[in-house]
Amino acid sequence: MTLKSVSAVAICLAVTTSACSRTKPAALVGAEQDLERARVQVAASPDAIQVLQEAEDDVLKAERVWEDDGSSREVEHLSYLAGQKVDIARFKAEQQEAELAIARGQAQRDLLAANVAAERAQNRVLANTARYERARARFIEQKLRDELTELQGHVRQLRSEVTDQGFEVGLEQVHFDHDTSELRAGAESQLEPVARYLREHPERQVRIEGFADSTGSASYNVELSRKRAGAVENYLVGEGVRTSQITTIARGEQLPVVTNDSTAGRLQNRRALLVIQ
Numbered sequence: 322m323t324l325k326s327v328s329a330v331a332i333c334l335a336v337t338t339s340a341c342s343r344t345k346p347a348a349l350v351g352a353e354q355d356l357e358r359a360r361v362q363v364a365a366s367p368d369a370i371q372v373l374q375e376a377e378d379d380v381l382k383a384e385r386v387w388e389d390d391g392s393s394r395e396v397e398h399l400s401y402l403a404g405q406k407v408d409i410a411r412f413k414a415e416q417q418e419a420e421l422a423i424a425r426g427q428a429q430r431d432l433l434a435a436n437v438a439a440e441r442a443q444n445r446v447l448a449n450t451a452r453y454e455r456a457r458a459r460f461i462e463q464k465l466r467d468e469l470t471e472l473q474g475h476v477r478q479l480r481s482e483v484t485d486q487g488f489e490v491g492l493e494q495v496h497f498d499h500d501t502s503e504l505r506a507g508a509e510s511q512l513e514p515v516a517r518y519l520r521e522h523p524e525r526q527v528r529i530e531g532f533a534d535s536t537g538s539a540s541y542n543v544e545l546s547r548k549r550a551g552a553v554e555n556y557l558v559g560e561g562v563r564t565s566q567i568t569t570i571a572r573g574e575q576l577p578v579v580t581n582d583s584t585a586g587r588l589q590n591r592r593a594l595l596v597i598q
Contacts, residue, residue: 346393348400349383352407356380359407363414372413376406495553497591499536502548504556512553515595516560528568528596529553534587535574547571553593 356376363369383399386392495508504512519525531550533542550569558564579586 345387346396346400348397348404349380349387352376352380352383352400352403355404355407359410363410366410366414366417368417369410369414372406372410376403376410379403379406495593496588497549497593499534499587499591500545502545502552504552509556512556513560515597516557516562519557519562519566519597520560523563523566526566526568526598527557527562528570528598529557530570530572530594530596532572532576532590532592532594533574534577534590535581536587539573543571543573546573549591549593553595 356373359373359376363373379399380403383396383403386395386399495511496505497503498505515527519527529550531546531548531553533546533549535542537545547569550571554564554567554569557567574581574590577586577590578592579589581587581590
């Protein structure tokens, strides 16, 4: 190898060693690190991402300048610009997050207010419904009492009582002789006003309950009380009351009004009870 060749190699080695030993400016390193951290911090903000892209462009420019000619002033300037834009991007991200938090808080307050208003409205509806039901119950009860008074004006010796099911009508003359389901004398005069009332009030229903005394077997008395209720039903239908208004129940010897220890007591228990609804 000639001296000239050795010198050339030495110069190349010197240049290479110089390039490899160059240290990236601190401003550029800081800008790169800042940019990397900011990418995570502003990922949810479109506005901040746009500014961060501009900062990234400045960092790339600074890296190219440093690689090309190593102008520290230009590198520092571009790194500074990149740092400023990173700060702006962070600010925009924080601002957007604050706005979202305010919006979420307002939405929660609006929802809470709406729930409170809905609950108050529901309470008002419930209160109004309760008042309506009480007024309706009073109206129905008074209507029943008025109609009962009207019926009492036509039927003498009428035993009656307003209940939660309607009003019960106990007719003094609607009793039955022993072991028979035929209406006794005087029963029709008691039943005719009831029939007229039911014709004039087709919306009303009547339940006829037949009863027996304790004479005979329980099963026999149930059948006998069914026939007694049927006898009253046949009379009402004959007087023009619709069959759809009538139901009958056989009570047998259940629910006596007095004991069956005497003839008079057994007569009172052989009866028909009408419940008008």
